Amino acid sequence: MLEIIVSLLYFTNKIFLSIEKRTGWIIGALASATAMLYFISIKVYLLLILEAGFFALMLYGLKNHKASQKNNIFIYAIMILTMLGMLFTMDEVHILEFIVSIGFILAIHSLAVHRWKLGWIIMGISHAFMAVFAYQKEQHFFMTMQLISIIVAIYALLKKRTSIPMTT
Secondary structure, three states: OHHHHHHHHHHHHHHHHHOOEOHHHHHHHHHHHHHHHHHHHOOOHHHHHHHHHHHHHHHHHHHHOOOOHHHHHHHHHHHHHHHHHHHHHOOOOOHHHHHHHHHHHHHHHHHHOOOHHHHHHHHHHHHHHHHHHHHHOOOHHHHHHHHHHHHHHHHHHHOOOOOOOOEO
16 A cells, blocks of 8 residues: 555656656655655665665755755765665665666756756666566566656657746
8 A cells, every 4th residue: 555655646746846846845855754664664675775875855845945055965974874874784785776766866856956858768777677676576566667757757858847836
């Protein structure tokens, strides 16, 4: 059940962010919180760390989505260092998890600093890798939503950006 909830929340999050709606940050925070529980339930701890960091970033983005993203570098650094530590010390952590995590971090950062094309390209690639990982974990609905999210990333990549700030 968590697999479906997380998938739908993150899909909705991407839809709202792709059309530049501030509501995407709210849904993203809810998705991250739910994803933490989901990744605990399927024993994928590296992605749990990723989601904890994204939860903090989404809350920050909700309040300060126009502010300088230099403040987020500290959160990114903690996430990456923790994930590197887990990669080299835990047998349960796979290299594909790490690649997916770094991809999503780079995508979110690129989008946050308004490097739209790069961000959405990395986002699409990260979803492709996550689909492979979800398939390996036999999380078929989650895998399907990852594949559909690639389409959203392509739409967002091709969408002409507006100069108006994100709206609710």
